[in-house]
Amino acid sequence: MDRVWVLAETGEQGPTALTLELLTKARTLAPAVEAVAWGSDTASIARALGEHGASRVYDVGDLGGRLPGAPVAGAIANLVRDGERPDAVLLPASYDGRDVAGRLSALLDRPVLTNVTGLAEQDGSVLTEHPIFGGTKILHARFTGEGPGLYVVRAKSFAAEPAGGAAAEVVALPPGDVGPTGAAKIVQRHVEEASGPKLDEAAAVVSGGRGLGSAESYALVEELARLLHGAAGASRAIVDAGWVPYSHQVGQTGKTVKPTVYIACGISGATQHLVGMKGSKNIVAINKDREAPIFSVADLGIVGDVHKVLPALIEALKSRT
């Protein structure tokens, strides 16, 4: 491959971690790596993008509150139609990344491979890796049609490493004239206050599931997380049940976490959940069902009642300080 594009997302502090992970991977796939970004100040991230391997960043600019999916995909599709030929486009498995991927797929008439956790070149084509059945099996796939190949990559699939390159050259790229498809607009943003480390960055994550029995018992999970200077997570089951906000969800649809220690409390370990936490360095599980799948990935499994084990654990930790 000669040329790979990376969809670069900007967070509160420059490019998102996943963006830098994708750039790092892209460097190993092709000599030319370029990014596509949007926002009011792309110049400010050009250095970080360059350090991670991007020689150029196409800047779609400020979207005036429009959701990025349609205008950014339209801009990329225009570049391709104008004769630019990336072999692959790597997109982050994020809210907006998935939107851009879906739009771009339909605009370019190219399928898209999603939930990618590995990318390697083999005999001139790119082989992707996808965990299936809760990560118990790894599926390898590849595109058989014309490029560019579109890949939506999950967070923490690769480590981000700077390569020491110069700041990326910023090239203005007008947003696609996408008509009604670009009509969705943000009218108000709401930031939910969170204390402590972020779920996907914390060294310790304590998660609760249906086995807690009630929303009130989630306080035990939060207290343990606080004592470990970690973050509190949740299974999809209790998010669906409305016990905790979606931002706590760990798993396929939620966050991917790889902390030093993950403590699963009353979580059975549905495949949907395992995909998001199986990469944790150490896993502790507390569940009363000895047959729960969570025990198959646990380094330490306690077959017991979370309502007994958690309060005792919290007391033990408090008495140490």
Add this chain to the structure above:
Amino acid sequence: MHVVVCVKQIPDPAVPGALDQGTRTLDRSGKLVMDDSDSYGVEMALQIAGGVDGSEVTLVSMAPGGETSGLRTALAMGAARAILVSDDALSGSDALSTAKVLAAAIRRAEPDLVIAATESTDGYTGTLPVQVAELLGMPSVTFAKGVSTDGTTLEVDRQTEAGYDEVECPLPAVVTVTAGVVEPRYPSFKGIMAARSKPIDVLSLADLGIDPSDVGARGAREEVVDVADAEARAGGEIVMDEGDGAGRIVAFLEQLKVI
């Protein structure tokens, strides 16, 4: 208002999944049920339709063998009718081909609003609704955790990394809802009885004017190369809590130098 809900009929998630030995795609030969993720979209559609006079909810699905059991579940919840695309040539379709087929079926229904789940439980590619939106020339708002409309404009609370965004969007539009966004109703006995006589239009590719060679395994432009067992984690220590569970966890955390 005419609301269309995309409903996927999937292998029962309670039964361990398997891959077809030949194609290495998901084995869908057994009984299919409505994807639980779609029950939220159906409920949302019924609530929205209930708030605007003269509204109706239509289901759109694509499934092998004329499968309708999952659709009957959604009809029993209260949807008025269903469109099912079923054609042997669709077996092995990739997500973009599936999107083309669904878009063609949805276009015939002339909806004001299309609702889908954020992703399916069995395939979870999570790109199909947006592909459908692009093919229909509609705007889309994904990851909705709250939706309301006056029949002209859609107001959506959209999940974000930091919280949520209030998003406005003119209709017609596509919206994807996260699970848990509403409490799906259980079909009543009356609903189940009524569902038996509700119309399900079964369409073939020819009905939709789609060339069979463009879809299904023949039209797929991606392939599974192989499937291997993932590296298993080394077996851990699993113990019954005899009152010493908390102590064991403390010792483990000390050993990791987490505390």
